[in-house]
Amino acid sequence: MGDVCSGCGQPVKTVITEGGKVRDLNPEPNPNGNHTMTTVDGRVRAHVATGEELPLTETAYKVHQCPPKPAPGPACTVCGHPMNRDLNEREPHDWHPCCDPDYKRDAGELAAGPARPRRKVRR
Ligand SMILES: [Zn+2]
Numbered sequence: 001m002g003d004v005c006s007g008c009g010q011p012v013k014t015v016i017t018e019g020g021k022v023r024d025l026n027p028e029p030n031p032n033g034n035h036t037m038t039t040v041d042g043r044v045r046a047h048v049a050t051g052e053e054l055p056l057t058e059t060a061y062k063v064h065q066c067p068p069k070p071a072p073g074p075a076c077t078v079c080g081h082p083m084n085r086d087l088n089e090r091e092p093h094d095w096h097p098c099c100d101p102d103y104k105r106d107a108g109e110l111a112a113g114p115a116r117p118r119r120k121v122r123r
């Protein structure tokens with residue numbers, strides 16, 4: 001049951017807006033969504049919230065957008081290369097483990113700094 005996107009095959013929630021446009025929404029509610037379900041003359045229609053109505057407090061949906069193919073993971077904010085998508089969905093990261101700022105800082109100290117990295121500070 002349910003609709004699937006003709007572009008990417010992902011499940012979508014196909015709705016008709018109050019303005020009469022057919023639109024595919026993501027089936028999962030999204031706090032950043034701007035489409036809410038309303039009833040017009042006994043039919044379910046999507047209401048497209050505009051600026052002053054946002055943010056919405058009721059259940060809202062986001063317009064479905066096909067993912068690029070093949071879907072890469074989000075780009076590492078440090079090196080810019082894509083990260084593993086599945087891993088990132090389970091445990092989101094902004095960077096590869098090896099791009100971790102702590103790791104980079106140590107590596108930067110090694111590259112730029114004193115001959116011997118001072119990793120332990122004596123008091
Ligand atoms: Zn799609």
Ligand SMILES: [Zn+2]
Nearest residue numbers: 076079096099
């Ligand atoms: Zn990286």
